[in-house]
Every structure is written in C-alpha cells, then in structure tokens.
Amino acid sequence: MAHLCLFSLLVLSMVLETQALTPTHHLTTTDVARLQAVLSQPFTDLKSAYYSVVGLSKLGILVADADETCQFIKSNLDPSSVESLFYAAEASQALSGCEIPVSNDTRDLLLATVSEDSTASQIHQSVSALSSLGLPLASQEVVSALKARISKEDNVLTIILALQTASRLSQQAELGDILEEIEDLAARLDDLSGVYLQFEEGLETTALFVSAAYALSDHVDMEPPLKEDQVIQLVNSIFSKKSWDSLSEAFSVASAAESLSNNRFHVPVIVSAQGPAAISHSQPFLRLQVTDVLCQPLSSASVLVESASTSSSKSAILSQAPFTLRDEVFELNFMASQPASGYYQFSVAIAGDSRFVANHVELKVKVSTRVAINNMDLSVVDKDQSTGPKTTRVEYPTKAKAPFMADSHQNFAMAFQLVDETTGVELTPHQTFVRLHNQKTGQEVVFVAEPDSKNLYKFELDTTERKTEFDSISGTYALYLMMGDATLENPILWNVADVVLKFLDEEAPSTIQAKTLYTPKPEIQHLFREPEKKPPTVVSNAFTALVLSPFLLLLILWVKLGANISNFTLSPSTFLFHIGHAAMLGLMYVYWTHLNMFQTMKYLAIIGSLTFLAGNRMLAQKAVKRLEGK
Amino acid sequence: MSNSVFSVISRFVEEYRSSTPNKLKVIDAYLLYILLTGVFQFLYCVLVGTFPFNSFLSGFIACVGSFILAVCLRIQINPQNKRDFLTVSPERAFADFLFAHTVLHLVVVNFVG
Numbered sequence: 001m002a003h004l005c006l007f008s009l010l011v012l013s014m015v016l017e018t019q020a021l022t023p024t025h026h027l028t029t030t031d032v033a034r035l036q037a038v039l040s041q042p043f044t045d046l047k048s049a050y051y052s053v054v055g056l057s058k059l060g061i062l063v064a065d066a067d068e069t070c071q072f073i074k075s076n077l078d079p080s081s082v083e084s085l086f087y088a089a090e091a092s093q094a095l096s097g098c099e100i101p102v103s104n105d106t107r108d109l110l111l112a113t114v115s116e117d118s119t120a121s122q123i124h125q126s127v128s129a130l131s132s133l134g135l136p137l138a139s140q141e142v143v144s145a146l147k148a149r150i151s152k153e154d155n156v157l158t159i160i161l162a163l164q165t166a167s168r169l170s171q172q173a174e175l176g177d178i179l180e181e182i183e184d185l186a187a188r189l190d191d192l193s194g195v196y197l198q199f200e201e202g203l204e205t206t207a208l209f210v211s212a213a214y215a216l217s218d219h220v221d222m223e224p225p226l227k228e229d230q231v232i233q234l235v236n237s238i239f240s241k242k243s244w245d246s247l248s249e250a251f252s253v254a255s256a257a258e259s260l261s262n263n264r265f266h267v268p269v270i271v272s273a274q275g276p277a278a279i280s281h282s283q284p285f286l287r288l289q290v291t292d293v294l295c296q297p298l299s300s301a302s303v304l305v306e307s308a309s310t311s312s313s314k315s316a317i318l319s320q321a322p323f324t325l326r327d328e329v330f331e332l333n334f335m336a337s338q339p340a341s342g343y344y345q346f347s348v349a350i351a352g353d354s355r356f357v358a359n360h361v362e363l364k365v366k367v368s369t370r371v372a373i374n375n376m377d378l379s380v381v382d383k384d385q386s387t388g389p390k391t392t393r394v395e396y397p398t399k400a401k402a403p404f405m406a407d408s409h410q411n412f413a414m415a416f417q418l419v420d421e422t423t424g425v426e427l428t429p430h431q432t433f434v435r436l437h438n439q440k441t442g443q444e445v446v447f448v449a450e451p452d453s454k455n456l457y458k459f460e461l462d463t464t465e466r467k468t469e470f471d472s473i474s475g476t477y478a479l480y481l482m483m484g485d486a487t488l489e490n491p492i493l494w495n496v497a498d499v500v501l502k503f504l505d506e507e508a509p510s511t512i513q514a515k516t517l518y519t520p521k522p523e524i525q526h527l528f529r530e531p532e533k534k535p536p537t538v539v540s541n542a543f544t545a546l547v548l549s550p551f552l553l554l555l556i557l558w559v560k561l562g563a564n565i566s567n568f569t570l571s572p573s574t575f576l577f578h579i580g581h582a583a584m585l586g587l588m589y590v591y592w593t594h595l596n597m598f599q600t601m602k603y604l605a606i607i608g609s610l611t612f613l614a615g616n617r618m619l620a621q622k623a624v625k626r627l628e629g630k
Numbered sequence: 631m632s633n634s635v636f637s638v639i640s641r642f643v644e645e646y647r648s649s650t651p652n653k654l655k656v657i658d659a660y661l662l663y664i665l666l667t668g669v670f671q672f673l674y675c676v677l678v679g680t681f682p683f684n685s686f687l688s689g690f691i692a693c694v695g696s697f698i699l700a701v702c703l704r705i706q707i708n709p710q711n712k713r714d715f716l717t718v719s720p721e722r723a724f725a726d727f728l729f730a731h732t733v734l735h736l737v738v739v740n741f742v743g
Binding site: 532533534535539540543546547549550551553554557558561562581584585588591592597600604608615616619620622623626 | 652655656659660662663664666667670671673674678679681689719720721722724725728732735736739740742
C-alpha cells in the first residue's frame with residue numbers, strides 16, 4: 001500500500017514537472033475588434049456577403065440590418081449555380097427570419113452535384129446548401145462520393161472540405177474513414193521550432209482545418225487526435241497574424257476562433273496579466289484575465305496559485321491560494337503575504353473544465369516598494385585622526401546647511417542606510433551613486449557607494465587619492481545621491497550637501513579636450529627609399545682606368561714575348577672563326593645594354609654554332625699541320 | 631737569410647726564362663693581366679665601398695673564372711703533361727677554353743646589371 005502511494009506520488013511529480021506549452025500568440029480585444037471591423041465591411045457580392053454574415057455570426061455578433069441583408073441575398077441569388085446557392089443558403093441560415101425560396105429544380109441541381117465527378121468543393125457546397133435549406137439528402141452517397149474524391153485528389157484542401165461536409169451529414173452514416181483523415185492531416189502539419197504548427201499552404205488552410213476537424217469531432221462526439229501541445233501550436237500559428245489580407249482569411253480565422261472556444265473537447269485558455277505584472281503597496285492586487293481564444297472571459301474557471309517563490313531561492317511564499325473573481329477579472333491580494341521587494345515566479349493553475357488546454361501558466365511578478373534613506377551622516381575626518389570626526393546628520397530631502405571643507409589632510413565620509421519604507425527591511429538597490437558636480441566648470445565625477453556586511457552604505461572621498469578623477473580642480477562641488485532599481489517606485493536624486501575640495505598642486509585647469517577621435521589625423525609623409533650614396537664620379541672614373549690598365553700591360557708583354565700572328569692561315573674557316581668569336585663578344589656587350597637572356601640565347605645559338613663549326617675546322621687544320629710538322 | 635731567398639728567386643726566374651716554351655709564357659702574361667684586374671677591383675671595393683655589390687661580384691667572379699680557365703688551358707697545353715692528357719689535344723683544350731669562357735661571359739654579363 002505504501003509502495004503504491006509512493007509510486008503514484010513519483011509519477012504525479014514527474015507529470016507536474018513537464019513543462020506544457022502556453023500560447024505565445026493570441027488575439028487581444030483590439031484584435032478581435034479589428035477582425036469584426038474587417039468582417040463588417042459593406043459587401044459587394046454574394047460571396048463577400050456570405051463571409052461577412054457567417055463570419056460575424058461566428059464571432060457571436062448579429063448583423064445590423066438583417067432584412068436589408070436578406071433582400072440583398074435574395075436579389076443576388078443565381079439559382080442555377082451551386083456556389084451561389086451555397087453562399088445564399090449559409091448566409092440566410094445565419095440571419096434570423098430569412099428564408100430562401102427553393103424550387104424543385106434547385107433541389108435536383110443540388111442533389112445531382114453530389115457525385116464522384118464533382119470536385120470536393122462542389123460536393124461541400126451542395127451538401128451544405130441542402131442541409132441549410134432543410135432539404136433531405138442521402139448521407140451514404142455523399143460519403144462514398146467524398147471517399148472517391150479523396151482518393152483521386154489527395155491535397156489538403158480537398159480533405160478539409162470533406163471533413164466539413166461530413167459534419168453536416170447524418171450521424172448514422174459511416175463517417176469512420178473520413179474521421180481518420182483528421183489524424184493523417186495532422187501529421188502533414190509543419191512544426192516550426194516547436195512553436196508553430198501550420199500547413200505549408202498557409203494560414204487560411206490551417207484555420208479551416210481547425211474548424212473542420214472540431215466540427216466533425218463534435219458531430220460524431222469523438223475527441224480529435226490532437227495533443228494539447230499541438231492545439232497550442234495551432235493557436236500560435238492561426239492567431240499570430242493580426243491583420244488579414246482578404247475577407248476569406250478573416251473568415252477562416254473567425255471560424256477557427258469560434259470552434260476553439262466552443263467545441264466539446266479542447267478549449268485553449270489564455271491567461272494575461274492586466275497591465276504590467278507588478279505589485280506595490282499602492283496596488284496590492286495581482287489582476288489576471290483568463291479568457292478563451294475569442295477574448296471572452298471564462299467565468300466558470302477557478303484560478304489558483306499553485307506556488308509563488310522568489311526567483312533566487314525556491315522557497316514558496318504562497319501555496320494553493322485562490323484568486324477571486326471580480327468584474328470578469330481574477331485578482332489576488334499578494335501584498336497581504338508581505339513579500340519582500342523583488343521578482344517572484346508564480347505558477348498558476350486554471351481549473352473548472354476538463355476541456356481546458358494550457359491551463360498551467362508560469363508568470364513573473366515584480367513586487368516594488370518605496371525606499372527611505374535613514375541615518376545619512378556626513379563627516380570630515382582628519383587623515384591622521386588627531387581630531388574626532390564631525391558628523392552632521394541630514395534628513396531627506398533637505399540639504400545640509402553648511403558646506404563641508406576637505407583638503408589634502410582630510411577625508412570626506414558619508415554613511416547611510418536604505419530601508420523599505422513600510423517594512424523597514426534593509427534594501428540593496430542596483431544603483432547607488434554619489435555624484436560630485438562642479439558648478440563652475442561643469443565637471444562631474446561619479447562614484448559608487450557600497451554596502452558593508454551589515455547593509456550600511458559607506459562612501460569615503462580621499463582628496464589625494466582621487467586627485468586624477470577631479471583633474472586637481474579645487475572648488476565647490478555639489479554632492480548628489482542617485483539611487484535606482486527596477487523594484488523601486490521612487491528613484492532618488494538628492495542634493496545632499498556642498499563640498500569644498502582643495503587639491504594640492506593645482507594645475508591651471510586645462511580646458512577639457514574635445515574628443516579628437518574623429519578629426520583628421522596628421523598626414524604621414526612617405527619617405528621613399530633614398531638611393532645609396534655614390535662615390536664622386538672622379539673616383540669611379542679613376543678606378544675604371546686603373547682596372548683597365550692591365551690590358552695595356554698584357555699587350556706590351558705579348559709584344560715583348562713575340563706572340564706571333566704569323567701563323568695566321570688565310571682560310572675561310574679561320575676568318576669565319578675569328579669573326580664569329582668577335583661577334584659573340586659583341587653580343588655579350590649588346591646583352592649587357594639592351595637584350596634579355598632569352599634573346600641572347602637565341603642569337604648566341606646562331607652565332608655560336610657557326611663559330612663552333614668554323615673553329616672546329618680551323619683547329620683541325622692546325623692539328624694536322626702540327627702533326628705534320630712534328 | 632735574405633741572401634738565400636734572393637738567390638732562390640733569381641734562380642727561379644732564370645729557369646723560367648730559359649726553359650718555358652713561348653706559348654706558355656703568352657698564357658702566363660695573360661694570367662698576370664687577369665690577376666691584376668682582379669686585384670684592382672678588390673682594391674676599389676675595399677677603399678670606396680661595395681655599392682653596387684652585384685657589379686663588383688660579377689667582375690670579380692669574371693676575373694677568378696678566367697684565371698682558372700687559363701690555368702687549365704696552360705696545364706693542358708704544357709707538353710710536359712702530355713702523358714696526363716692523352717685524349718686531349720691542345721686544339722681540343724683551346725676549344726674547351728673558349729666554350730667555357732662563353733658560358734662564363736653569359737653568366738657574368740647577366741649578373742653585372
């Protein structure tokens with residue numbers, strides 16, 4: 001027995017921990033009013049009349065001039081068109097006391113349209129017209145026609161129209177197969193990042209699907225195979241668009257909204273705080289609006305706070321506290337539990353109807369308070385602490401009468417306490433600044449006052465230490481205390497006192513440099529690579545002569561040695577050789593001055609080969625001569 | 631001491647004058663010319679500076695290369711070395727000398743800038 005209890009407790013705790021989706025998009029009252037305005041536009045033809053009249057009836061609004069509208073419908077009716085009959089029949093059904101005359105031909109036309117050869121749209125229109133006009137129809141025939149149609153055309157709109165048609169048939173008919181189509185269609189929906197669920201065909205198709213699915217489910221009294229999260233995702237998709245392109249789109253949204261508020265199985269609940277979810281002593285009630293998707297308040301609901309805990313600690317301040325209903329708004333006096341200021345996490349449950357979907361909501365509630373400054377003590381302390389500090393107490397919001405003097409031997413100190421005005425609890429706001437403002441130069445310096453372990457705020461100004469922040473400008477500074485926090489209702493800017501500061505080594509107050517960040521910078525002069533220092537031309541020329549001089553020496557020596565040119569055989573090859581050789585040397589010079597390697601190689605190849613052949617010849621002859629001479 | 635050195639030198643010069651064939655003396659004069667040219671280039675570099683360095687290098691390499699090639703030619707032409715160079719006739723040595731010089735000149739002129 002104990003084990004069973006424990007197990008069920010475990011399961012229950014696991015179930016409660018799963019985060020259910022809550023709608024992120026829903027229609028507000030202004031959106032509903034806009035929808036109504038769109039549908040109330042004066043209609044130009046029967047189709048727009050149908051959308052307007054039936055759309056408004058879905059929103060629960062009656063058309064203003066029923067008789068005039070009825071006349072309009074009757075005059076625009078074309079009895080030979082199934083579509084026209086459909087619009088007229090449906091619109092007249094929505095108006096009270098409007099009867100469309102039906103002839104036998106009309107009935108025959110409508111009955112004849114119910115066949116496999118008509119489109120799903122035609123079948124839907126004829127069946128709806130027959131049903132609205134109160135004419136008998138053969139449900140089984142319709143079912144078989146629809147099934148044949150679905151098997152031929154498998155697109156989403158066909159199946160949606162089939163669902164709508166089936167909801168108008170007799171309950172005895174075999175609607176099981178068509179009912180299964182809801183599940184197949186639901187599988188075709190696209191899940192967008194876990195928030196939206198819609199058909200790729202768009203908003204209108206998704207909205208029509210919702211109204212058709214719930215219409216059929218209500219008709220056969222079987223819960224549609226849509227999970228709670230899927231229903232919420234559909235709500236997000238359908239109600240995320242707040243202005244509608246066409247009358248048919250507005251109609252589909254109104255129709256979906258009506259079916260989601262009024263069906264027998266799933267009713268999504270929209271919980272929103274009235275105004276900002278903030279509580280204070282002046283406004284101790286947390287007000288919540290609990291409505292369905294059409295912004296109609298759910299008065300039958302009972303709203304309960306399951307737990308309310310601070311965002312930092314998880315200890316619950318409230319548990320299982322009910323909201324009271326007043327003027328269609330649920331309110332709770334949270335201040336009665338005397339919460340400290342800060343942010344609280346509320347877990348709210350809405351009960352009262354088993355159809356409610358998304359009935360667990362997490363809210364973040366802010367509790368603000370007013371702050372009071374206590375024991376503001378200003379003192380001037382000598383650094384060597386030879387004399388005791390002179391403390392002056394200042395009351396908020398007055399200013400200290402005498403200015404305080406502090407020069408390099410003294411420190412200026414400030415101590416105060418921040419408490420909640422009503423409860424007296426110590427507070428530590430996010431922003432506690434001490435601002436010193438020099439009225440003459442316009443300079444201001446801001447410091448942070450920090451609390452010590454006992455939540456007592458202290459601020460100390462050492463003139464020598466803080467010299468740089470003040471730019472060593474002595475003078476009278478107005479001292480302000482600035483305080484602010486998200487949970488404070490009364491942020492404070494308090495001119496506490498005037499402080500006269502004297503700095504040593506006062507430089508002439510430099511004019512505050514305007515930011516030179518965005519002015520043109522000094523131009524950089526590019527230094528080109530300077531050519532290397534060359535020696536004077538005289539030196540170069542002298543050395544050139546020196547280097548060339550050994551050639552003369554060579555010639556002299558050769559003449560002295562008697563190098564003979566006498567063996568110069570006058571044969572063509574010798575000539576050619578010498579000319580070729582000279583040409584090669586000439587080519588070298590030309591290469592140095594004009595040519596590149598490739599051109600040189602080209603010429604060298606030509607001249608070289610000639611010289612080689614000639615030289616070969618010549619040397620061979622010489623060798624023969626030498627051998628002969630031996 | 632200096633006396634023996636002086637006598638060695640004079641003896642060497644005498645030997646050289648008498649026993650060296652004329653062809654070799656021609657080549658030796660050429661070698662002296664190349665040497666002096668190289669020395670003077672180096673002197674310039676030491677005294678004045680290495681700008682432009684590539685020109686100095688190419689000139690100096692030209693001298694060194696020419697010296698080496700001429701020495702090779704001298705060795706190959708010397709009849710006393712005939713036994714070492716059976717496959718190389720003096721004409722062939724001269725042809726090799728010219729070809730090598732062509733390549734050297736190409737390189738030097740490319741580098742002199």
